[in-house]
Structure formats: C-alpha cells, structure tokens
Amino acid sequence: MNDQTPTTNAQVQLIDIGEEQAGQRIDNFLIRILKGAPKTLVYRILRKGEVRVNKGRIKPTYRLQSGDIVRVPPVRLSASQNIPPGQKALQRVQASIIHEDDVLLILNKPSGIAVHGGSGVNYGIIEALRVLRPDAPFLELVHRLDRDTSGCLIIAKRRSALRNLHDQMRAHRMDKRYLALVKGQWNGGERRIDAKLRKFTLKSGENVVKVSDDGKESLSLFRAVKVYTGASLLTVKLITGRTHQVRVHAASLGMPLAGDEKYGDTGFNSAMEKLGLRRLFLHAEQLSFEHPKTAEHFTISAPLNDDLQQVLENLEAV
Numbered sequence: 019m020n021d022q023t024p025t026t027n028a029q030v031q032l033i034d035i036g037e038e039q040a041g042q043r044i045d046n047f048l049i050r051i052l053k054g055a056p057k058t059l060v061y062r063i064l065r066k067g068e069v070r071v072n073k074g075r076i077k078p079t080y081r082l083q084s085g086d087i088v089r090v091p092p093v094r095l096s097a098s099q100n101i102p103p104g105q106k107a108l109q110r111v112q113a114s115i116i117h118e119d120d121v122l123l124i125l126n127k128p129s130g131i132a133v134h135g136g137s138g139v140n141y142g143i144i145e146a147l148r149v150l151r152p153d154a155p156f157l158e159l160v161h162r163l164d165r166d167t168s169g170c171l172i173i174a175k176r177r178s179a180l181r182n183l184h185d186q187m188r189a190h191r192m193d194k195r196y197l198a199l200v201k202g203q204w205n206g207g208e209r210r211i212d213a214k215l216r217k218f219t220l221k222s223g224e225n226v227v228k229v230s231d232d233g234k235e236s237l238s239l240f241r242a243v244k245v246y247t248g249a250s251l252l253t254v255k256l257i258t259g260r261t262h263q264v265r266v267h268a269a270s271l272g273m274p275l276a277g278d279e280k281y282g283d284t285g286f287n288s289a290m291e292k293l294g295l296r297r298l299f300l301h302a303e304q305l306s307f308e309h310p311k312t313a314e315h316f317t318i319s320a321p322l323n324d325d326l327q328q329v330l331e332n333l334e335a336v
Contacts, residue, residue: 126320169302182310
C-alpha cells in the first residue's frame with residue numbers, strides 16, 4: 019500500500035454522548051473521533067449535513083449535550099493522513115509526563131512535536147496520549163503551545179476539569195510563565211507590552227501574527243533573568259494567550275527570540291546556532307492555577323531542557 023492509498027474510517031457511527039463529552043463543540047469532537055482527518059474534511063462533512071445530531075443538521079459551533087446521538091459518516095483518508103505515532107515518539111511523550119492525578123495530566127512538552135495533528139502533521143501530543151491511554155474516556159488539551167515551544171502543557175482527563183480551567187483562563191486567573199532568550203541586552207526592570215495582535219493567513223496558507231491597531235487586546239509582562247553579551251534571558255508572564263504572543267511582542271521591541279525563523283533576526287539566529295541552539299528558545303516554565311478538583315492553589319514547573327541549558331552555559335563563556 020502506498021502513502022496515497024485511500025482508507026475508510028469505519029462505517030456510519032452512532033455515538034451516544036455522555037456527561038464527559040457534554041459541552042464540547044461538535045467540530046472539536048469530530049476532530050478527535052476521526053483520527054487523522056484534516057480539519058477541512060471535518061468542516062466539509064458538517065457543512066454538507068453528513069453529520070447529524072438527533073437526526074438534525076447542526077453548525078460547527080454546536081455544543082454537545084448529554085443524551086445527544088451523533089451520526090458520524092464514514093470518511094476516506096489517505097494512509098499518510100492516518101499514520102499513528104511510532105514507538106519512539108510514544109516513549110518520548112510518556113517520558114515527558116511530569117504530573118498526573120484523577121483529573122489532570124501535565125507534560126513537559128518536547129520541542130518539535132505539535133500539540134495535535136492536522137495541517138500536514140500526522141499526529142501530535144494528544145493523539146499520542148490517546149494511543150498510550152486507550153481506555154481513557156476523556157483526554158483533551160486545556161491550552162496549546164507552538165510546535166517548537168517546550169514546557170508545561172495541561173491535558174484534562176474530565177470534562178468538568180476542562181470547563182473549570184477554561185473559566186480560569188478567561189478570567190485571567192491562570193498564571194503562565196515562559197523563559198525566552200532574546201536578542202540584545204535588556205535595560206531596566208519589568209516592562210509591560212500591550213500591543214494588539216492580529217492573525218493573517220498568507221497565500222501560501224501560512225499563518226503570521228502582526229501588531230495591528232485593529233487586532234485583539236494582548237498583554238505580556240517581560241522581566242530580565244540574566245543579561246549576557248548580545249542576548250538576554252527573560253521571564254515572560256502572559257496575561258492574554260494570543261497566537262505567537264511572546265514571539266511577536268518580543269520582536270516588536272526589536273529583541274526577537276533566538277531561533278525564531280518567522281519573526282526573528284537571521285544574524286542573531288546564526289550566532290546562537292554557533293553556540294549550540296538548534297530550535298526556538300521558548301520554554302513554558304511554570305503554570306499556577308486553582309486545582310479543578312481540590313480548589314487548592316497548584317503550581318507546576320518544567321525544568322529547562324538540557325539543550326537550552328547548554329546554550330546558556332555557552333553564552334556565559336562568551
């Protein structure tokens with residue numbers, strides 16, 4: 019079988035929605051059920067009415083309710099769209115788990131692995147976890163990290179936990195801290211960056227984010243941890259969580275992130291590569307929030323990966 023041989027994803031499925039699935043948008047539910055299906059296919063079958071809830075057509079924004087019966091049609095995928103994660107990738111994801119309890123699973127996400135499949139990516143963290151935990155009734159991303167970003171990533175094991183954490187994020191009650199290496203030497207103390215951000219899609223299909231007066235409200239707090247020759251290690255607290263927010267806000271200061279091929283500085287990236295940097299220097303170091311089950315204050319930290327730590331040691335020696 020070659021990579022383009024089409025395969026059928028089951029037959030017509032009639033799925034009873036329970037409490038754990040209730041509240042989830044139908045489009046996100048289908049992306050999970052139709053493993054490997056591109057989002058364009060999911061939205062096409064919704065638009066054509068091939069997906070039904072309680073025998074009726076629904077919009078992609080419909081939120082499932084307990085007791086709903088969802089009709090999912092058979093879909094045809096190329097084998098290249100249905101490639102499961104390999105054993106090495108599964109071991110890497112398993113080894114990255116830094117906390118697990120009844121309702122949460124938290125990883126120190128490796129750089130280079132997307133959080134979910136789609137847009138040319140066969141699988142991501144969430145698909146790998148579903149392979150590792152085939153009996154888990156519910157596993158959903160609470161938030162996202164860019165593919166090249168490492169660090170703390172929360173997976174909800176209960177629908178109630180997902181709703182609770184999303185409520186905290188909307189109310190800005192989840193504290194997110196990143197470590198970022200940027201170009202230049204930071205002067206002064208903490209700096210508040212509130213440049214509005216807007217996402218654009220290029221003709222190539224690539225998404226880029228730019229500072230724009232008609233963009234969405236965005237707020238980051240930058241503070242220096244260590245200043246080196248020609249570079250600074252910053253801690254960044256995100257108040258909002260826009261796409262590429264740290265990267266674009268840093269670039270707007272004229273201090274782009276090391277290893278950032280989209281918003282960065284070619285000369286600076288080259289210099290950092292000579293010091294051993296092989297990827298974007300952005301790490302989700304710490305998350306603090308109210309635990310959705312115990313209601314107690316909960317803080318989780320992910321240590322800086324060895325490869326990034328080595329770059330800092332090399333900078334120290336310059």
